[in-house]
Amino acid sequence: xxxxxxxxxxxxxxxxxxxxxxxxxxxxxxxxxxxxxxxxxxxxxxxxxxxxxxxxxxxxxxxxxxxxxxxxxxxxxxxxxxxxxxxxxxxxxxxxxxxxxxxxxxxxxxxxxxxxxxxxxxxxxxxxxxxxxxxxxxxxxxxxxxxxxxxxxxxxxxxxxxxxxxxxxxxxxxxxxxxxxxxxxxxxxxxxxxxxxxxxxxxxxxxxxxxxxxxxxxxxxxxxxxxxxxxxxxxxxxxxxxxxxxxxxxxxxxxxxxxxxxxxxxxxxxxxxxxxxxxxxxxxxxxxxxxxxxxxxxxxxxxxxxxxxxxxxxxxxxxxxxxxxxxxxxxxxxxxxxxxxxxxxxxxxxxxxxxxxxxxxxxxxxxxxxxxxxxxxxxxxxxxxxxxxxxxxxxxxxxxxxxxxxxxxxxxxxxxxxxxxxxxxxxxxxxxxxxxxxxxxxxxxxxxxxxxxxxxxxxxxxxxxxxxxxxxxxxxxxxxxxxxxxxxxxxxxxxxxxxxxxxxxxxxxxxxxxxxxxxxxxxxxxxxxxxxxxxxxxxxxxxxxxxxxxxxxxxxxxxxxxxxxxxxxxxxxxxxxxxxxxxxxxxxxxxxxxxxxxxxxxxxxxxxxxxxxxxxxxxxxxxxxxxxxxxxxxxxxxxxxxxxxxx
Amino acid sequence: xxxxxxxxxxxxxxxxxxxxxxxxxxxxxxxxxxxxxxxxxxxxxxxxxxxxxxxxxxxxxxxxxxxxxxxxxxxxxxxxxxxxxxxxxxxxxx
Numbered sequence: 001x002x003x004x005x006x007x008x009x010x011x012x013x014x015x016x017x018x019x020x021x022x023x024x025x026x027x028x029x030x031x032x033x034x035x036x037x038x039x040x041x042x043x044x045x046x047x048x049x050x051x052x053x054x055x056x057x058x059x060x061x062x063x064x065x066x067x068x069x070x071x072x073x074x075x076x077x078x079x080x081x082x083x084x085x086x087x088x089x090x091x092x093x094x095x096x097x098x099x100x101x102x103x104x105x106x107x108x109x110x111x112x113x114x115x116x117x118x119x120x121x122x123x124x125x126x127x128x129x130x131x132x133x134x135x136x137x138x139x140x141x142x143x144x145x146x147x148x149x150x151x152x153x154x155x156x157x158x159x160x161x162x163x164x165x166x167x168x169x170x171x172x173x174x175x176x177x178x179x180x181x182x183x184x185x186x187x188x189x190x191x192x193x194x195x196x197x198x199x200x201x202x203x204x205x206x207x208x209x210x211x212x213x214x215x216x217x218x219x220x221x222x223x224x225x226x227x228x229x230x231x232x233x234x235x236x237x238x239x240x241x242x243x244x245x246x247x248x249x250x251x252x253x254x255x256x257x258x259x260x261x262x263x264x265x266x267x268x269x270x271x272x273x274x275x276x277x278x279x280x281x282x283x284x285x286x287x288x289x290x291x292x293x294x295x296x297x298x299x300x301x302x303x304x305x306x307x308x309x310x311x312x313x314x315x316x317x318x319x320x321x322x323x324x325x326x327x328x329x330x331x332x333x334x335x336x337x338x339x340x341x342x343x344x345x346x347x348x349x350x351x352x353x354x355x356x357x358x359x360x361x362x363x364x365x366x367x368x369x370x371x372x373x374x375x376x377x378x379x380x381x382x383x384x385x386x387x388x389x390x391x392x393x394x395x396x397x398x399x400x401x402x403x404x405x406x407x408x409x410x411x412x413x414x415x416x417x418x419x420x421x422x423x424x425x426x427x428x429x430x431x432x433x434x435x436x437x438x439x440x441x442x443x444x445x446x447x448x449x450x451x452x453x454x455x456x457x458x459x460x461x462x463x464x465x466x467x468x469x470x471x472x473x474x475x476x477x478x479x480x481x482x483x484x485x486x487x488x489x490x491x492x493x494x495x496x497x498x499x500x501x502x503x504x505x506x507x508x509x510x511x512x513x514x515x516x517x518x519x520x521x522x523x524x525x526x527x528x529x530x531x532x533x534x535x536x537x538x539x540x541x542x543x544x545x546x547x548x549x550x551x552x553x554x555x556x557x558x559x560x561x562x563x564x565x566x567x568x569x570x571x572x573x574x575x576x577x578x579x580x581x582x583x584x585x586x587x588x589x590x591x592x593x594x595x596x597x598x599x600x601x602x603x604x605x606x607x608x609x610x611x612x613x614x615x616x617x618x619x620x621x622x623x624x625x626x627x628x629x630x631x632x633x634x635x636x637x638x639x640x641x642x643x644x645x646x647x
Numbered sequence: 648x649x650x651x652x653x654x655x656x657x658x659x660x661x662x663x664x665x666x667x668x669x670x671x672x673x674x675x676x677x678x679x680x681x682x683x684x685x686x687x688x689x690x691x692x693x694x695x696x697x698x699x700x701x702x703x704x705x706x707x708x709x710x711x712x713x714x715x716x717x718x719x720x721x722x723x724x725x726x727x728x729x730x731x732x733x734x735x736x737x738x739x740x741x
Contacts, residue, residue: 248674380709
């Protein structure tokens with residue numbers, strides 16, 4: 001029975017419809033996790049076909065198999081070391097040349113491979129006609145035209161893949177030939193490499209050594225330093241011959257091969273009038289209409305998410321709190337009852353009433369925008385603004401997510417290329433006022449002082465993001481990176497793929513946030529039951545009362561706020577025994593502003609800290625946390641003194 | 648803005664007007680890190696198809712010195728201005 005199990009890997013550029021194909025193949029039998037020890041996603045699924053159980057591994061969308069990014073490194077190693085039975089190379093037919101550049105690298109890895117020539121419909125609309133049979137001959141690998149979004153060609157693709165595995169047919173792909181000078185040197189290095197035992201094929205290692213690939217250099221030098229230094233000398237010779245670095249020469253020549261094949265296999269029908277997609281692109285990136293459309297869509301998104309979130313959040317919490325008497329009858333109202341209800345159940349309720357109403361619609365919209373291609377246009381328009389804090393356009397996406405909830409925003413920082421930018425972007429997103437903080441701003445300052453004051457706080461928040469972002473950008477070592485991003489053609493998003501991505505993100509959120517929220521609620525409930533809260537508030541009073549000029553009980557509310565920010569307001573109402581804060585002695589407009597400012601910045605909530613730990617480790621997460629505590633307290637004190645002066 | 652003189656044909660990509668096309672001559676990467684310096688963003692650019700000899704068309708640039716929108720090998724890329732300044736092209740003559 002062991003023979004009936006197969007592994008197929010999907011590999012290809014980003015935005016070629018790979019995840020749509022993956023969803024078609026695996027349906028509901030899939031799970032998304034991480035590559036061991038890495039923050040790169042690993043999507044896997046199973047399907048049954050002709051008596052086989054087939055494992056499908058969806059590799060990250062990448063443009064090359066070098067060591068530019070973790071994704072590329074992981075993909076390369078997976079293919080070379082774990083040796084899937086076959087690799088399906090998913091190719092965007094409308095950008096054939098660049099996709100073939102990747103195909104050639106797969107061929108160089110000497111892995112069994114078959115091509116899914118996807119998005120044939122888009123190519124046709126752009127006036128590109130591809131002769132799949134010719135392409136098959138030129139590449140020496142099977143090529144199946146597909147339109148994954150409509151499910152066309154997927155059965156044939158799978159059938160062909162299984163056929164090849166069953167027959168053990170030796171597919172002889174084209175050999176990627178470089179120029180004569182380069183080939184001579186590749187041959188030399190290959191000969192040296194053949195002697196050593198390594199998971200990559202010898203010729204591949206030779207090419208990569210000449211290119212100066214860091215990972216392979218490191219691995220080979222451990223076995224035989226001589227090989228690496230010989231390759232270095234040979235690479236220098238090529239550099240002297242061509243006037244470009246050896247890696248440039250090799251990449252150029254590989255692209256040359258890809259270009260030749262593409263030109264022979266495709267026919268460009270003279271472009272008719274600009275397509276709909278083309279016109280839409282022009283309008284949405286235009287300096288006037290582009291920004292107007294962006295502003296309008298963002299406002300619309302925020303408005304609808306918050307209206308929907310507010311409404312359903314209340315509905316859900318009413319529903320849950322309706323169960324309180326039931327739990328009280330079950331566990332009593334003693335210590336046990338308090339811990340069960342106040343600790344565990346309220347923790348879950350908190351998670352559910354925040355997560356579902358705000359995060360789900362936010363994610364759905366986000367993935368719609370991403371899949372359609374609009375997100376990359378927003379990144380294009382916002383690149384300049386993000387550069388001011390040392391990030392580039394792509395960082396706008398997690399920042400936007402942060403307005404819903406900081407947790408997915410932190411996780412969303414994975415789209416940045418370098419570790420430095422991931423951290424920088426994550427730091428910035430923790431300063432973005434999430435839905436919970438919006439509740440405080442609107443519920444306190446907005447309600448009792450007027451909406452203009454609430455808006456002012458948002459402006460202050462933006463200024464602080466800008467200032468702290470810039471500060472972090474200046475202090476963190478390393479160089480800023482520039483935007484290099486593909487803007488693929490607009491297309492209709494695939495609903496099922498969008499919903500599935502939302503689902504996986506949601507489960508990820510639940511796994512990170514819920515345990516922490518529950519443990520946190522339990523701990524605070526314990527403290528409450530033991531009567532520790534007031535002593536803690538007393539300890540904090542030099543800060544809260546003396547420095548910030550707030551009532552002493554705010555110390556307690558701020559402790560609760562660590563769980564969820566809006567609890568600061570809820571607890572304030574509970575402890576003051578009123579929701580009309582304007583009547584409270586010693587809690588005037590100045591105190592309201594100070595309190596809100598502190599609540600906004602004083603700490604990332606416990607779930608966000610969890611997300612930070614997961615992405616960046618304890619040290620960095622704690623550093624950000626402590627920094628923000630100190631910052632918020634200082635800010636609050638300064639604000640108090642300034643506002644008192646002005647009043 | 649870079650001034651173009653009639654003799655000097657090699658200009659940074661940012662000197663191209665909207666709709667103009669150039670042939671890529673070189674990428675002046677930032678501070679080199681010895682050997683393997685080609686493995687940073689220069690490598691990334693090349694992987695995306697920006698190799699010497701390639702035709703690059705500047706479609707437009709985003710306002711306020713924003714990124715450039717370019718066409719290369721049939722794909723549409725957004726390129727940060729700082730990066731585009733280091734990419735040198737020879738302007739194609741009509």
